[in-house]
Amino acid sequence: MSIEDKLMEMIDDRIGRSTPVGISPIKGLKIQFPDPYRGQNSLEVFEIWLGDLLRWMHLNQMNGLDRDEDRVVVLGMALREEASKWFFREVESPTHARRQWNFKDVIIALYTHCVHKTTAQDVMDEFNNTRYSRKGGVATYYNDLQHRALRLVEPPNDYTFRKLFMSGLPEDISKNLLKTRAISAEHATIEEILGTALEVEHVEAQQRVE
Numbered sequence: 001m002s003i004e005d006k007l008m009e010m011i012d013d014r015i016g017r018s019t020p021v022g023i024s025p026i027k028g029l030k031i032q033f034p035d036p037y038r039g040q041n042s043l044e045v046f047e048i049w050l051g052d053l054l055r056w057m058h059l060n061q062m063n064g065l066d067r068d069e070d071r072v073v074v075l076g077m078a079l080r081e082e083a084s085k086w087f088f089r090e091v092e093s094p095t096h097a098r099r100q101w102n103f104k105d106v107i108i109a110l111y112t113h114c115v116h117k118t119t120a121q122d123v124m125d126e127f128n129n130t131r132y133s134r135k136g137g138v139a140t141y142y143n144d145l146q147h148r149a150l151r152l153v154e155p156p157n158d159y160t161f162r163k164l165f166m167s168g169l170p171e172d173i174s175k176n177l178l179k180t181r182a183i184s185a186e187h188a189t190i191e192e193i194l195g196t197a198l199e200v201e202h203v204e205a206q207q208r209v210e
Contacts, residue, residue: 014054018064039082039114071103138197
C-alpha cells in the first residue's frame with residue numbers, strides 16, 4: 001500500500017461516514033483547533049498534523065460527503081507559510097487551473113507538493129534507524145518502531161519485527177532476555193518479548209535507585 005493510499009484510508013476511517021441524525025456534539029467539550037501545518041518536508045509531521053485535523057473535524061461532526069466542501073475551507077485555515085501559499089495558488093486563487101477540489105484530493109496534492117523528498121527509502125531508513133533511549137525506555141522504543149513499520153510500503157513480517165526490536169535493545173536488557181529469561185525472536189511472540197523487556201527494565205531501574 002502506497003503512502004497516498006494510507007492517507008486516504010486514514011481520512012475514510014476518521015470522517016468517511018456521516019454523523020447519524022440526532023447525534024449532538026459533546027456538550028461542554030472545548031475542542032482546540034490543531035496547530036497549523038507549515039509545509040515541513042516530513043512525513044511524520046504531516047501525518048500527525050492530519051491526524052489532529054481529522055480528529056477535530058470528527059468531534060465537530062464534519063463527517064460524510066455532504067460536509068466535504070466545508071472541510072476544504074477548514075483545511076485552508078489549518079495551513080501557514082509555504083503550505084498556505086500553495087493552498088491559495090492551487091485551490092483558492094481566481095487564476096488556479098483546477099476548478100473543483102475535494103478534501104482527499106487537496107490532502108494528497110498538498111502531501112505531494114510539501115513532502116516530495118520523503119521517498120519509500122527514506123521511510124525505510126527511518127524505520128531501520130529507530131533507537132532505544134534510556135529517557136523514553138522500552139515502551140517508547142516499541143511504539144516508535146511499530147508506528148514507523150506501519151508507514152512502510154511493505155511492513156516487515158512478525159519475525160523480522162521481533163528480531164529488529166530485540167537487536168535495538170540495550171545490551172543489559174537483551175542479554176537478560178536471552179540468557180536469563182530464554183526469550184528470543186525465534187521462539188517468543190512480540191507480546192512476550194515486550195512484556196519481559198518492560199519487566200527487566202523496571203527491575204533494573206529499581207536496582208539503580210537502591
